[in-house]
Amino acid sequence: xxxxxxxxxxxxxxxxxxxxxxxxxxxxxxxxxxxxxxxxxxxxxxxxxxxxxxxxxxxxxxxxxxxxxxxxxxxxxxxxxxxxxxxxxxxxxxxxxxxxxxxxxxxxxxxxxxxxxxxxxxxxxxxxxxxxxxxxxxxxxxxxxxxxxxxxxxxxxxxxxxxxxxxxxxxxxxxxxxxxxxxxxxxxxxxxxxxxxxxxxxxxxxxxxxxxxxxxxxxxxxxxxxxxxxxxxxxxxxxxxxxxxxxxxxxxxxxxxxxxxxxxxxxxxxxxxxxxxxxxxxxxxxxxxxxxxxxxxxxxxxxxxxxxxxxxxxxxxxxxxxxxxxxxxxxxxxxxxxxxxxxxxxxxxxxxxxxxxxxxxxxxxxxxxxxxxxxxxxxxxxxxxxxxxxxxxxxxxxxxxxxxxxxxxxxxxxxxxxxxxxxxxxxxxxxxxxxxxxxxxxxxxxxxxxxxxxxxxxxxxxxxxxxxxxxxxxxxxxxxxxxxxxxxxxxxxxxxxxxxxxxxxxxxxxxxxxxxx
Numbered sequence: 001x002x003x004x005x006x007x008x009x010x011x012x013x014x015x016x017x018x019x020x021x022x023x024x025x026x027x028x029x030x031x032x033x034x035x036x037x038x039x040x041x042x043x044x045x046x047x048x049x050x051x052x053x054x055x056x057x058x059x060x061x062x063x064x065x066x067x068x069x070x071x072x073x074x075x076x077x078x079x080x081x082x083x084x085x086x087x088x089x090x091x092x093x094x095x096x097x098x099x100x101x102x103x104x105x106x107x108x109x110x111x112x113x114x115x116x117x118x119x120x121x122x123x124x125x126x127x128x129x130x131x132x133x134x135x136x137x138x139x140x141x142x143x144x145x146x147x148x149x150x151x152x153x154x155x156x157x158x159x160x161x162x163x164x165x166x167x168x169x170x171x172x173x174x175x176x177x178x179x180x181x182x183x184x185x186x187x188x189x190x191x192x193x194x195x196x197x198x199x200x201x202x203x204x205x206x207x208x209x210x211x212x213x214x215x216x217x218x219x220x221x222x223x224x225x226x227x228x229x230x231x232x233x234x235x236x237x238x239x240x241x242x243x244x245x246x247x248x249x250x251x252x253x254x255x256x257x258x259x260x261x262x263x264x265x266x267x268x269x270x271x272x273x274x275x276x277x278x279x280x281x282x283x284x285x286x287x288x289x290x291x292x293x294x295x296x297x298x299x300x301x302x303x304x305x306x307x308x309x310x311x312x313x314x315x316x317x318x319x320x321x322x323x324x325x326x327x328x329x330x331x332x333x334x335x336x337x338x339x340x341x342x343x344x345x346x347x348x349x350x351x352x353x354x355x356x357x358x359x360x361x362x363x364x365x366x367x368x369x370x371x372x373x374x375x376x377x378x379x380x381x382x383x384x385x386x387x388x389x390x391x392x393x394x395x396x397x398x399x400x401x402x403x404x405x406x407x408x409x410x411x412x413x414x415x416x417x418x419x420x421x422x423x424x425x426x427x428x429x430x431x432x433x434x435x436x437x438x439x440x441x442x443x444x445x446x447x448x449x450x451x452x453x454x455x456x457x458x459x460x461x462x463x464x465x466x467x468x469x470x471x472x473x474x475x476x477x478x479x480x481x482x483x484x485x486x487x488x489x490x491x492x493x494x495x496x497x498x499x500x501x502x503x504x505x506x507x508x509x510x511x512x513x514x515x516x517x
Contacts, residue, residue, distance in 0.1 A: 182252070
């Protein structure tokens with residue numbers, strides 16, 4: 001293999017020693033050239049991972065169908081082997097981080113207080129502490145190395161499938177360019193994060209359970225008070241994590257609107273300047289951005305509170321435990337106090353990693369749903385038929401071409417509307433639509449057919465009005481088509497340069513679109 005990570009051994013992989021030559025070269029010459037970097041590892045290539053993920057996705061569709069297919073289940077099958085290995089390494093990390101303060105440090109403190117000393121026993125305890133810390137750091141480094149590489153593969157595979165799907169879309173009326181950009185940038189990063197820190201959630205309960213049992217057996221029933229502080233803080237952290245996830249979901253919706261608006265501004269900047277609408281659109285962008293920043297600030301505040309709680313819990317739980325222990329008349333030695341504090345410090349890992357893991361899992365579930373919606377969108381059916389003449393590259397014979405016309409009219413009411421505005425809108429819609437029933441359906445004429453003289457095709461549409469959700473949606477299981485070109489006969493020989501002339505709206509772009517599929 002050309003990439004050194006594929007040739008590295010276990011210790012080189014977990015300690016990132018394979019990166020040392022490149023780091024030394026950067027330090028020695030103070031710069032790096034593109035020729036100094038390696039090519040991408042074949043195991044992280046988009047081609048390899050996307051084909052594997054696509055095969056798993058097709059198997060999922062065959063087994064469960066389009067409606068019940070789960071992209072999250074496919075993602076789990078894609079990285080489950082490496083996830084199990086990472087969880088195993090994490091369990092070793094948790095055991096080493098618990099054994100060190102709970103057993104070895106306790107023995108070392110008791111040895112220091114003993115009237116008689118044994119040099120060999122003391123050196124053995126020091127060696128035990130060193131070994132426990134070495135195993136903890138190495139196993140934790142191996143966990144991160146595995147998770148980062150797994151996240152890179154998962155993100156690369158899904159983004160490659162998303163790019164390929166976008167190129168094959170029949171139309172983009174159901175999703176805007178801004179949403180596609182958001183999916184490929186933000187949602188792809190969410191999947192990388194869940195692969196990196198999602199498995200860490202399994203280590204928290206293990207060290208918490210071990211800590212509660214050990215402190216209760218070591219110090220007595222009074223240690224349960226300190227453990228109760230840890231247990232009671234868990235619901236608070238989970239609530240904070242869910243609150244952060246809620247703010248992030250709200251922010252994603254606003255981000256889609258902002259990206260969509262910026263894309264429209266860039267596409268039609270000439271018209272905006274011609275009509276001097278710069279200030280109006282600038283104010284609109286500023287308004288959307290201020291709302292987006294509002295939710296980001298709320299999520300940041302909640303996340304800061306969550307991160308700041310973990311160090312305080314150790315102090316509060318230790319103080320409560322020692323106060324109750326001394327108040328009940330029990331003796332408290334330095335070895336016991338230091339051991340309890342060390343165990344509580346080890347238990348804070350659960351408090352630190354739980355909010356981050358829950359947040360990553362929640363955001364990844366939203367991202368997976370958006371990726372699934374994209375992958376299930378209708379693809380373009382390209383006509384692949386060889387021309388009659390072997391010398392012809394393109395050939396049309398009596399072709400009548402029609403394109404799908406937008407037949408959706410959905411009104412999504414945002415959360416910034418107050419109740420009075422919603423009532424007014426609801427009354428206005430009830431006046432214009434028949435509201436004798438909860439849902440009103442307007443069916444088109446199913447017998448209508450392609451009328452070339454009218455340049456349109458109407459096959460039945462269905463309009464639904466939902467009074468409870470104040471949502472008007474024109475679903476289109478039968479699409480509305482607009483015929484543009486009729487009786488086209490065109491033959492282009494191989495190697496020929498052909499020009500198409502015509503007035504505005506004569507169908508030049510439509511013909512090129514038809515040739516491109």
